[in-house]
Amino acid sequence: MKVEPLSIDIVGLVGACSYALDCIEAELVNVKNKHGKRVAYISVRMAEYWSIKSDALQDLAMCALLHDNALTQYISEELQNHSDVYIKNNLSEEKKHLHCIYGEKNISKLPFKTDVSNAILYHHEHADGTGPFQKTWREIPLFARIIHLADMIDIIGNSKDFNGQRWNFICQYLSKNKDRLFDSECVNAFRHAFTKESFMCLSDDSFETNLWGIIPRKKQVFDWETCKNVADFFANIIDYKSSFTSRHSVGVAEKASLLANYMGFNTINTQKMYLAGALHDIGKMAIGNEILEKPDKLTDDEFSKMKNHAGYTYRILSDVDDFEEIRDWAAFHHEKLNGKGYPFGKTADELNEPERIMACIDIYQALTEDRPYKKGLSHEKTCDILDDMAQKGFIDSTISNKLREFFNII
Incomplete structure (x- = not known):
């Protein structure tokens, strides 16, 4: 299968990443944004x-x-x-x-x-x-x-x-x-x-x-290997932010693109899903580790700050020219079909298929990966949880079924 090149505002994406890095530097040595x-x-x-x-x-x-x-x-x-x-x-x-x-x-x-x-x-x-x-x-x-x-x-x-x-x-x-x-x-x-x-x-x-x-902001065409290298570069920076999520972004990127391909997405949109998955948690760079890695239950105020990470993802990626589609696929990963997700409270009518896939994959990856405080769940147990969430109106049941089907055979 021919893999088509992708057009990206690489300078804008690097600039957006620099803002995220500034959040870390501000937290560490009080350098302004x-x-x-x-x-x-x-x-x-x-x-x-x-x-x-x-x-x-x-x-x-x-x-x-x-x-x-x-x-x-x-x-x-x-x-x-x-x-x-x-x-x-x-x-x-x-x-x-x-x-x-x-x-x-x-x-x-x-x-x-x-x-x-x-x-x-x-x-x-x-x-x-x-x-x-x-x-x-x-x-x-x-x-x-x-x-x-x-x-x-x-x-x-x-x-x-x-x-x-x-x-x-x-x-x-x-x-x-x-x-x-x-x-x-x-x-x-x-x-x-x-x-x-x-x-x-x-x-x-x-x-x-x-x-x-x-430095003009112009979109440039890159082959998929280059785009993947760019995506992995950002994903690794994000995942190093917390020891709790050492390969989470890379895992989401890989699984989102695989599932998208299985569900019939064309090569360009499959690549975009990889990019969106790699970048979906870039907003966590603006959240302090005292919240990200707190071993106890978060207070209401701390949880409110934690929920802002998806909003920060939206804000950061909004600075990249012609990146709205990938930005939304990345930033809406905590939205729910019943409108009770965050940070935007999107409803089913406002969430398209790629955004619904990202929400399911983010949950699947989080539940199946090992973290310092827990062992990853099995595929079957994770899918049972996803099915329960689908029945409650949180996520798309068609996608959770496809996810159970596909990740059981690869």
């Missing part, structure tokens, strides 16, 4: 100094947006040995370099158009060779050097807000650390790109409009 987008904007403005354009400029923006893509992975692995409080108080340079290693590996299968090798790996290196990998600026790719300076500028700017006093501090900071933390070229590029007035504009949302003006 849109950190990734501001780093990307500062980076592409600095790139003017070297006349970086076209594909290379887009790739720089994507690397900047994803420079902290391994943060959830780093936190997850550290939590196996330490508490949340310990991690927040011990983000030393020696430990931070781990997320550079993980992050570099994670982006290796993304569809960059130019060579971005080591852009993530070395984005915490110092010009004088005193960074985690002890590389001097001549050994560090230009993209990594740009992102390193842009990252620090945003962190410093956010510590007091992007005002005139902070601009003066940053100018002094760059002069003091030129050829030590940052190479002269990058310092000159930043001073070439920004004035006090344009720096202060980073405090409002106008910079994001300017970012998308520099």
Whole structure:
């Protein structure tokens, strides 16, 4: 069977993911939202100094947006040995370099158009060779050097807000650390790109409009292998958020696409189901782990916050151009046919077949997978629960029957 290519706003999807990553970073080190987008904007403005354009400029923006893509992975692995409080108080340079290693590996299968090798790996290196990998600026790719300076500028700017006093501090900071933390070229590029007035504009949302003006948001056609790599990249970031759901998103993506194919969906919509499944829980990035991993029953307030994750999925994916269909398939996975689901209270008349499939698959995957606090249920027991839910008007009985039939034979 021929697998048709899929058209995706990849830059918009990466930008949406950066918002989700910012939620994690805000939870960990109190960096304000849109950190990734501001780093990307500062980076592409600095790139003017070297006349970086076209594909290379887009790739720089994507690397900047994803420079902290391994943060959830780093936190997850550290939590196996330490508490949340310990991690927040011990983000030393020696430990931070781990997320550079993980992050570099994670982006290796993304569809960059130019060579971005080591852009993530070395984005915490110092010009004088005193960074985690002890590389001097001549050994560090230009993209990594740009992102390193842009990252620090945003962190410093956010510590007091992007005002005139902070601009003066940053100018002094760059002069003091030129050829030590940052190479002269990058310092000159930043001073070439920004004035006090344009720096202060980073405090409002106008910079994001300017970012998308520099980096056009155009849909691009990708083969299915590339699309699957993109989907798995996002699913892994989401699943690292909590040890309770270590492969949940990947499992939902795989099962949703398999069931859709079994039910006669064409190849394009089968691929879209995979993408929607991979992204359905991206909103959980905005929910604190004290709620996601609470061992006891959630309070009414905590459960209300937990329910918001599907709404966050909707909000995050709304920032991707021409992604409404996949967004809805992903975000409506907790809606019920009787209108008592969340967060939108959709009714049967408002829920199409792909959305109904996603709701069933999400429940099936959650019940059958092992988690730290429970053993996964058998296929038969899970299907019995789904049948009971269908009888109560929660989910589609036709789909639950197809699910019982199909996953019993594969």
